[in-house]
Amino acid sequence: MTQVSETNGVLTIGGAEVPALAKEFGTPLFIMDRGQIEENIRAYKSAMDSAYDGHGLVHYASKAFCTKEMCRIAKEEGIGLDVVSGGELYTALSVSFPPEHICFHGNNKSMEEMQYAISAGVGHIVADSEEELDILDSLMEGNTKTRILLRIKPGIEAHTHDFIQTGQEDSKFGVSLKSGDALRVLSKTYQNFEIKGVHCHIGSQIFEDEPFMVAADLMIKLMADVYEKTGRYMEDVNLGGGFGIRYTETDLPRPYHDAMLATISAVKKASEKYGVPYPFLIVEPGRSIVGEAGTTVYTVGTVKDIPGIRKYVSVDGGMADNPRFIMYDAEYNALLPERPEAAREEKVTICGRCCESGDILIRDILMPKVQRGDLLAVLSTGAYNYSMASHYNRLPKPAVIMVKDGEAKLCVRRETYEDLVRFDL
Numbered sequence: 093m094t095q096v097s098e099t100n101g102v103l104t105i106g107g108a109e110v111p112a113l114a115k116e117f118g119t120p121l122f123i124m125d126r127g128q129i130e131e132n133i134r135a136y137k138s139a140m141d142s143a144y145d146g147h148g149l150v151h152y153a154s155k156a157f158c159t160k161e162m163c164r165i166a167k168e169e170g171i172g173l174d175v176v177s178g179g180e181l182y183t184a185l186s187v188s189f190p191p192e193h194i195c196f197h198g199n200n201k202s203m204e205e206m207q208y209a210i211s212a213g214v215g216h217i218v219a220d221s222e223e224e225l226d227i228l229d230s231l232m233e234g235n236t237k238t239r240i241l242l243r244i245k246p247g248i249e250a251h252t253h254d255f256i257q258t259g260q261e262d263s264k265f266g267v268s269l270k271s272g273d274a275l276r277v278l279s280k281t282y283q284n285f286e287i288k289g290v291h292c293h294i295g296s297q298i299f300e301d302e303p304f305m306v307a308a309d310l311m312i313k314l315m316a317d318v319y320e321k322t323g324r325y326m327e328d329v330n331l332g333g334g335f336g337i338r339y340t341e342t343d344l345p346r347p348y349h350d351a352m353l354a355t356i357s358a359v360k361k362a363s364e365k366y367g368v369p370y371p372f373l374i375v376e377p378g379r380s381i382v383g384e385a386g387t388t389v390y391t392v393g394t395v396k397d398i399p400g401i402r403k404y405v406s407v408d409g410g411m412a413d414n415p416r417f418i419m420y421d422a423e424y425n426a427l428l429p430e431r432p433e434a435a436r437e438e439k440v441t442i443c444g445r446c447c448e449s450g451d452i453l454i455r456d457i458l459m460p461k462v463q464r465g466d467l468l469a470v471l472s473t474g475a476y477n478y479s480m481a482s483h484y485n486r487l488p489k490p491a492v493i494m495v496k497d498g499e500a501k502l503c504v505r506r507e508t509y510e511d512l513v514r515f516d517l
């Protein structure tokens with residue numbers, strides 16, 4: 093939790109003072125509040141355990157923030173992992189994450205990745221197409237550990253930004269429900285596996301319960317239709333992630349425990365309605381586990397006032413550590429760690445140091461007066477920041493620390509110039 097220190101009025105995260113962390117680890121710096129991550133995981137897990145008798149598993153969507161330490165936390169908390177590449181799988185296995193609790197995704201998995209996932213013994217692979225099911229059939233001979241699911245395009249348009257909608261018909265992900273393709277493909281028989289269930293992911297940053305409830309209903313109806321057509325019960329349903337978080341004060345997420353309860357109740361209701369057994373339920377929250385737990389701390393450099401137009405406050409990072417503004421016009425909040433409660437008296441635009449005019453972190457935000465050398469913290473940067481970071485302009489990636497009970501642990505060291513040329517020949 094970000095709080096203000098009672099002794100000297102500076103920003104604290106996980107009980108540690110942010111200016112001291114910035115001094116010790118340098119800037120830009122990703123600070124992750126470990127206690128908040130654990131709390132978020134437990135909110136989902138306790139709902140699954142209490143309202144669904146644990147007949148399911150929360151999988152953390154590691155694409156949101158994938159490091160060894162994060163995989164260790166998921167392992168210690170007893171949840172599963174959603175991975176989407178050989179690299180994410182390797183990261184999980186490198187900390188001995190139980191493979192049976194890993195679900196492997198992706199709309200274009202390479203042959204090597206599929207072989208890697210199968211030989212590692214992952215619990216689930218979500219096939220994205222009919223073509224991929226055929227390839228998996230050729231690779232799965234003798235494998236009894238990995239359960240195959242099919243990703244379905246449920247045709248739901250969740251209330252979110254266009255570029256992060258993934259459930260609508262015009263999407264590269266999954267097999268269409270509306271066209272009848274999903275039922276046709278799920279009814280097929282394969283030599284080396286039976287399709288055990290369905291998966292869908294309807295988008296991200298969703299605040300309403302209804303899209304998840306509609307998705308649950310559609311998936312369970314589909315499972316019932318498969319039973320009617322083939323006499324085969326599908327056992328697993330994976331409803332993806334997408335629970336919304338608070339980036340700015342206009343974002344009003346409901347408690348994750350409650351969101352999970354609503355999803356569970358929709359799964360139960362639909363199972364009863366369509367006369368199928370309660371399925372094994374998987375959900376895959378990513379952003380809502382780590383997003384609000386992350387803060388990026390920068391140092392202010394040039395402050396440029398263009399009279400009558402705009403005041404730019406430049407920081408020592410930008411789109412290379414947080415490309416979400418340039419990608420999706422994402423909005424954030426910011427404050428000054430050394431004076432978190434100072435009055436916000438001027439409108440500024442916080443920009444990065446990269447050679448792109450669109451390299452902005454926050455456009456038109458009211459901030460206290462800032463000057464070169466001040467620390468500036470952008471909040472809720474735990475998801476899709478470090479994991480989307482690039483080396484644009486050959487900027488070394490920042491360090492990542494986890495903080496809990498006032499103790500900071502370095503979990504990704506800051507890159508050096510030497511790191512940047514490591515692969516150059």
Ligand SMILES: Cc1ncc(COP(=O)(O)O)c(C=O)c1O
Pocket residue numbers: 153156174197258293295296297332333334335376377378379380475
């Ligand atoms: C298949 C799948 N599952 C889970 C997630 C996680 O979504 P979120 O981070 O919004 O919870 C995503 C995000 O893109 C996804 O594509």
